[in-house]
Amino acid sequence: MSDKFAATIARLSTVDGTFHQHLDALLDWEGVSDKAVQARVEEILADVKQRGDSAVVEATNRFDRLSVESMEQLRLTPEQLKKAFDGLSTEQRDALSAAAERIKRYHERQKPSSWQYEEADGTVLGQKVTPLDRAGIYVPGGKASYPSSVLMNAIPAHVAGVREIVMVVPTPDGVLNDLVLAAAHLAGVDYVFTIGGAQAVAALAYGTESVPRVDKIVGPGNIYVATAKRAVFGQVGIDMIAGPSEIMVVSDGQTDPDWLAMDLFSQAEHDEDAQAILVSWNAAHLDDVEASIERLLPTLERENIARASLQRRGALVLCQDQAEAIALINRIAPEHLELSVDTPSGWLEDIRHAGAIFMGRHTSEALGDYCAGPNHVLPTSGTARFSSPLGVYDFQKRSSIIHCSPEGASELGKIASVLARGESLTAHARSAEYRINN
Numbered sequence: 001m002s003d004k005f006a007a008t009i010a011r012l013s014t015v016d017g018t019f020h021q022h023l024d025a026l027l028d029w030e031g032v033s034d035k036a037v038q039a040r041v042e043e044i045l046a047d048v049k050q051r052g053d054s055a056v057v058e059a060t061n062r063f064d065r066l067s068v069e070s071m072e073q074l075r076l077t078p079e080q081l082k083k084a085f086d087g088l089s090t091e092q093r094d095a096l097s098a099a100a101e102r103i104k105r106y107h108e109r110q111k112p113s114s115w116q117y118e119e120a121d122g123t124v125l126g127q128k129v130t131p132l133d134r135a136g137i138y139v140p141g142g143k144a145s146y147p148s149s150v151l152m153n154a155i156p157a158h159v160a161g162v163r164e165i166v167m168v169v170p171t172p173d174g175v176l177n178d179l180v181l182a183a184a185h186l187a188g189v190d191y192v193f194t195i196g197g198a199q200a201v202a203a204l205a206y207g208t209e210s211v212p213r214v215d216k217i218v219g220p221g222n223i224y225v226a227t228a229k230r231a232v233f234g235q236v237g238i239d240m241i242a243g244p245s246e247i248m249v250v251s252d253g254q255t256d257p258d259w260l261a262m263d264l265f266s267q268a269e270h271d272e273d274a275q276a277i278l279v280s281w282n283a284a285h286l287d288d289v290e291a292s293i294e295r296l297l298p299t300l301e302r303e304n305i306a307r308a309s310l311q312r313r314g315a316l317v318l319c320q321d322q323a324e325a326i327a328l329i330n331r332i333a334p335e336h337l338e339l340s341v342d343t344p345s346g347w348l349e350d351i352r353h354a355g356a357i358f359m360g361r362h363t364s365e366a367l368g369d370y371c372a373g374p375n376h377v378l379p380t381s382g383t384a385r386f387s388s389p390l391g392v393y394d395f396q397k398r399s400s401i402i403h404c405s406p407e408g409a410s411e412l413g414k415i416a417s418v419l420a421r422g423e424s425l426t427a428h429a430r431s432a433e434y435r436i437n438n
């Protein structure tokens with residue numbers, strides 16, 4: 001039987017004995033990765049570390065179906081980026097600029113400042129915030145092109161004050177996307193290399209003859225990118241593991257089923273591994289949404305991807321009530337949560353884990369993907385339990401400041417001396433004791 005005739009999306013009910021088992025299986029994206037992916041990524045990383053540019057060129061030719069001879073052919077010049085920007089239609093240029101402006105305005109609010117305070121004896125303590133010297137931004141490009149991700153990665157880096165931004169973006173079959181190039185120009189990216197996957201992560205992490213080594217790699221990507229980022233962490237910083245897109249919608253049964261079906265498709269169309277889940281306590285409403293899904297799915301340009309995603313990882317979940325819906329939200333910790341209910345603000349306090357929360361029937365997740373202002377690079381696969389949206393803070397680090405007055409050093413010296421001797425670290429103790437005024 002072809003996929004077209006199989007059930008498009010699973011129907012689950014929280015009262016079923018197998019519900020939790022079924023949900024766990026649906027949520028398990030790491031299950032999509034396997035030993036073969038891990039082995040391939042390790043091989044690519046080691047090769048790029050050892051052979052630099054030549055390894056990157058070979059891997060790019062192999063995985064993106066190119067036939068270039070050198071890294072020079074995989075680098076875009078500032079002139080190419082500007083030309084792409086100048087060549088956009090007015091409508092596209094205005095939309096890109098409006099999105100960039102809104103993203104910038106939102107992220108300006110995240111800018112932390114250095115701070116310090118003085119104690120009574122004149123000792124000064126504080127924290128100094130410093131931007132990264134060089135950030136690497138990964139812009140996905142395998143199954144779709146993401147000019148919006150260029151803005152979402154590069155603008156917070158700029159707001160943070162990063163000195164140099166190196167962007168990588170794969171161009172399978174050599175197809176360049178003008179909006180991606182234009183966005184890189186608009187967002188002030190310093191270097192662009194048309195490379196992707198584990199080889200791009202390796203080039204950024206280790207540096208090659210052509211690709212400058214960066215201090216931190218940010219941005220979403222597929223399983224090869226995620227596996228490579230995890231492997232190079234420590235050598236460089238990473239933001240988070242942002243994998244296939246996810247949406248969880250909770251509906252009170254009053255939202256147009258066609259709207260909800262399209263909201264689910266909006267993330268399902270990213271990737272066969274993307275995840276779209278709708279939860280409601282109204283069974284008839286779930287039937288209506290399922291009917292909308294069946295009717296609207298064939299109208300999508302990316303029907304095959306969306307259908308595969310819904311079949312593999314989608315679900316319409318019948319729950320008992322609002323309290324159970326909230327428990328499911330906190331368990332799933334979705335990347336995107338749409339609260340398609342009358343008074344979403346009443347839910348907010350109880351929601352503990354979600355990358356971004358879209359409040360009310362009119363706030364479709366797609367608005368957040370492009371132009372609302374908050375970042376669309378968000379923790380996926382339940383990692384919203386401990387990670388946050390990409391932000392200005394990801395492009396900065398903090399140093400502690402300690403400036404003791406003579407009196408302060410003397411008082412602290414007495415405490416430090418006792419504790420150091422307790423640890424049998426006598427050089428520490430004597431160093432502190434030299435500063436004690438008797």
Ligand SMILES: NC(=O)c1ccc[n+]([C@@H]2O[C@H](COP(=O)([O-])OP(=O)(O)OC[C@H]3O[C@@H](n4cnc5c(N)ncnc54)[C@H](O)[C@@H]3O)[C@@H](O)[C@H]2O)c1
Nearest residue numbers: 140141142143170196197220221222244245270271376377
């Ligand atoms: N969380 C977010 O903020 C966010 C934003 C945009 C996109 N996304 C997600 O990012 C993902 C992007 O994935 P993508 O595949 O479209 O692009 P991608 O750029 O992440 O991956 C493409 C690269 O993967 C490598 N690759 C593909 N098959 C390979 C193989 N068999 N062996 C070795 N390497 C291989 C190739 O080098 C290719 O260049 C999607 O899942 C999408 O949902 C997430």
Ligand SMILES: N[C@H](CO)Cc1c[nH]c[nH+]1
Nearest residue numbers: 146148149245246369376
């Ligand atoms: N939904 C993606 C993040 O999961 C971001 C995106 C970019 N373009 C469209 N959508």
Ligand SMILES: [Zn+2]
Nearest residue numbers: 245266267369
């Ligand atoms: Zn999206």
